[in-house]
Amino acid sequence: MKPPKFDYHAPVTLDEAIALLARYGGDAKLLAGGQSLMPLLNFRLARPAALIDLNRIKSLSYIREHDGQVRFGAMTRQRAIEFSPVVARRLPLLREATRWVGHLPIRSRGTIGGSIAHADPSAEYPAVLTALEGEVVARGPKGERTLPPRALFETYLTTTLAPDEILTEVRLPAMPDGAGWAFEEFARRQGDFAIVGVAAAVWRASGRPAVRLATAGAGGTPRRLRESEEIVEGDGLTDTAIEAAARRASELVEPDSDIHASADYRRHLAGVLTERALKRARDSARA
Amino acid sequence: MPDIHLTVNGVSREGRCEPRKLLVDFLRENLELTGTHVGCEHGICGACTVLVNGEAARSCLMLAVQADGAEITTVEGLMRDGKLHPLQEAFREHHALQCGFCTPGMLLTALDLLRTNPSPSEDEVREGISAVLCRCTGYHGIVKAVLSAAAPRSI
Numbered sequence: 001m002k003p004p005k006f007d008y009h010a011p012v013t014l015d016e017a018i019a020l021l022a023r024y025g026g027d028a029k030l031l032a033g034g035q036s037l038m039p040l041l042n043f044r045l046a047r048p049a050a051l052i053d054l055n056r057i058k059s060l061s062y063i064r065e066h067d068g069q070v071r072f073g074a075m076t077r078q079r080a081i082e083f084s085p086v087v088a089r090r091l092p093l094l095r096e097a098t099r100w101v102g103h104l105p106i107r108s109r110g111t112i113g114g115s116i117a118h119a120d121p122s123a124e125y126p127a128v129l130t131a132l133e134g135e136v137v138a139r140g141p142k143g144e145r146t147l148p149p150r151a152l153f154e155t156y157l158t159t160t161l162a163p164d165e166i167l168t169e170v171r172l173p174a175m176p177d178g179a180g181w182a183f184e185e186f187a188r189r190q191g192d193f194a195i196v197g198v199a200a201a202v203w204r205a206s207g208r209p210a211v212r213l214a215t216a217g218a219g220g221t222p223r224r225l226r227e228s229e230e231i232v233e234g235d236g237l238t239d240t241a242i243e244a245a246a247r248r249a250s251e252l253v254e255p256d257s258d259i260h261a262s263a264d265y266r267r268h269l270a271g272v273l274t275e276r277a278l279k280r281a282r283d284s285a286r287a
Numbered sequence: 288m289p290d291i292h293l294t295v296n297g298v299s300r301e302g303r304c305e306p307r308k309l310l311v312d313f314l315r316e317n318l319e320l321t322g323t324h325v326g327c328e329h330g331i332c333g334a335c336t337v338l339v340n341g342e343a344a345r346s347c348l349m350l351a352v353q354a355d356g357a358e359i360t361t362v363e364g365l366m367r368d369g370k371l372h373p374l375q376e377a378f379r380e381h382h383a384l385q386c387g388f389c390t391p392g393m394l395l396t397a398l399d400l401l402r403t404n405p406s407p408s409e410d411e412v413r414e415g416i417s418a419v420l421c422r423c424t425g426y427h428g429i430v431k432a433v434l435s436a437a438a439p440r441s442i
Contacts, residue, residue, distance in 0.1 A: 001328065008289075008306030008352060038348040039329035042309075051306070055353060079342065083403070103418030105333065105396060108342040109349070190417040 003041035007050035012057060014139065017166060020052050022141050026163035028052050032075060032114030035106050060113070060168060063087065072170040074113020082107060090174035093132065093181035093201050097124040100183060103191040116152075117167045119159045122193045122217035124183065125170075126153060130222040131199040131214035134172040140165035155220035179203035180285025184273040185216070188260070193217070195261045196269040198249075200277035202237060202285050209237050213245075213278070218253035218270045225249050228274060237282040246275035291355045295320065296364025306352050311335040313351035314361060322362040322391050326420075333419030336392035337361050343399035343418075362391035365398075374398060374436045383432035385423035392419040397433045406440040407433075 011017045021028055027049035031037055040046035054060060060075035063084050070090050072081070081087050082098045101107055101115070101124050115125040116136060129136070130149040137146050138161055152159050161167060175181065185197035197216035202209055211232045213225040228245040235241035250271030257263045292301045295318060302317035309328075314320045314337070326332035328347045335346040338360035365372035371379065374394055384390045393416060400407060400415035407415065412433045413426075421429060 002309065002312070003307040005305070005307055008350070010352070034348050034350075034353075035330060035345075038350075041307075042328045042347065053350075053353060103333070104400060104415055105336050105343040105345055105418050106330065108339070108344045108399070190414055 001042055001044060003038075004044050004047045006041075006048055008053065009050060010053040010056045014057055014059065014166065014168065017052055017054060017057060018139060018141060018164065020050070021166065022164045024050050024052075030054055030117075030166060032117070033077065033110035034114075035102065035110045036114070036118050036120070054166075065090065065174070069171045069173055072112045072172075074117075074167050074169060075111050076113070078102075078107035078110045078112065078115070079104075081112060091132075091172055092179075093175065093183060093199060094125075094128050094172065096181060097128045097183040097197075097199060100124050100185050100187075100194070100197065106191075112170050113167045116170060117159060117161060119153055119157050119221070120193070121153075121156055121220055121222060122195070122197070124185070124194070124197060124199075124216055126222040127197055127199045127214045127216035128183070129170065129172065130224050131201060131212045132172050132175070133212070134170060136167050137169035137171070138162075138165040139168045144168075146171075149222065150224075153221035175201060176203045176205075178286040180281040180283065182277040182280035182284065184277040184280070186269055186273060193260075196255075196266050196273055198270065198273040198277040200274070200281040202232075202278070202281045204285075209233055211245075211278070213249070213274060215249070215253055215270055215274075218255040218266050220256070223253055225252055225274065227252060232278065237278070239279070242275055242278045242282070245278060246271045249274035289352050289355070291351055293354050293356065294358045296360060302351070304351050306350060308351045309347050310337075310349040310351045310354050310359075311346035313354075314346065314359070317351075320361050320363050324388055324391055326388070326392075331420070332389070333392040333396060334389050336395045336419060338395055338399065341399075341402070343396045360395065362394055365394065374401075374432070377432040377436040378429070381428045381432040381435060383425065383428040385421075385425050389419050389421045389423075393421070393429055397429075397436075401433070401437055405438045407437055408440070409434060412437075 029048040031053040060073040062073040194217040201212040211229040231245040250267040253270045255266035324334040326334035
């Protein structure tokens with residue numbers, strides 16, 4: 001099908017975009033890369049009064065190192081992230097996760113801000129944001145605020161962003177030198193939405209292992225697996241500890257059943273993928 | 288209705304359409320370039336893939352107004368001086384098309400794959416073209432064609 005009628009605006013500054021959002025009072029949709037919104041429009045599942053296209057706002061597209069973080073303008077394309085030397089050096093977990101995002105032509109258009117604001121729980125970037133304890137910046141008429149992922153993701157496709165707020169920046173702490181990482185995902189076909197994915201990173205902090213783990217696709221939001229992390233942080237990166245952490249992971253997640261997989265199967269996958277991700281992260285780490 | 292000015296296959300073109308018009312429909316209906324095919328209209332099948340400023344993108348997931356000022360390459364732009372593009376030659380050589388419906392999307396996706404990864408492995412080719420569905424299931428020929436058009440791998 002074809003999209004329904006809408007007013008179309010392509011502001012060139014963020015302030016204009018925020019003013020437009022306020023003017024439509026919640027009846028406008030922001031158009032970022034369009035790889036999720038355009039199908040919804042084509043199916044007429046979304047019928048906004050207006051589209052506010054962010055693609056002409058040049059100031060929303062950048063990758064910058066700042067104070068131990070890598071900061072991404074919300075409109076930075078997934079393909080730019082895939083090929084960024086800064087990301088390869090500082091955030092190899094994000095780089096690996098990017099290879100799982102849709103397909104090549106999806107990544108040409110898709111953006112980091114769009115992926116996170118869309119809040120599809122099976123998406124890779126929300127899981128990486130959660131694992132690495134990143135944050136997002138949101139701007140509205142009343143100013144700017146930063147939100148950690150647990151304050152952002154509410155449930156399936158739902159965030160706490162106000163109708164007049166725009167997610168403008170994504171901040172991820174640079175991974176320490178020598179850190180190991182892995183993004184494991186199971187999907188029925190290459191490029192499909194994840195049934196379950198697991199993001200893992202390990203490094204040494206004051207002589208002990210530091211572990212970061214989060215899931216995609218195992219519940220309504222990405223899920224940090226703190227108790228699994230603690231098992232490995234306490235017992236070390238041995239096979240036995242990793243296997244115990246993986247068993248705990250399948251207990252911690254709260255998946256739902258849908259046409260793609262049952263909740264039980266997703267629990268099973270969360271365990272299997274946690275084990276694989278932790279072992280691969282350990283083996284890629286440099287002490 | 289907005290006026291749209293863009294470059295398609297190196298030629299400056301313009302047209303006028305509603306903001307809701309998809310880029311693929313603008314190319315086919317306004318510019319009469321029907322080489323780009325419309326399949327699923329929701330970003331799954333990849334038949335409508337074109338190059339937007341050199342990068343492969345689904346033209347069913349872009350509005351024509353978004354392409355204002357852009358450089359677009361469609362399958363019609365691949366031939367030079369009456370000769371098939373080397374990738375098209377490889378498709379012919381390896382019987383990489385049956386019904387031909389997916390071919391424009393396959394060609395433009397593979398071109399972008401080879402631009403960023405000039406000597407892909409077979410797995411990388413399979414992963415790259417997984418963005419496009421061939422309902423004849425003729426993937427073997429397509430993979431062979433893309434590999435033969437790629438630069439030789441140094442092992």
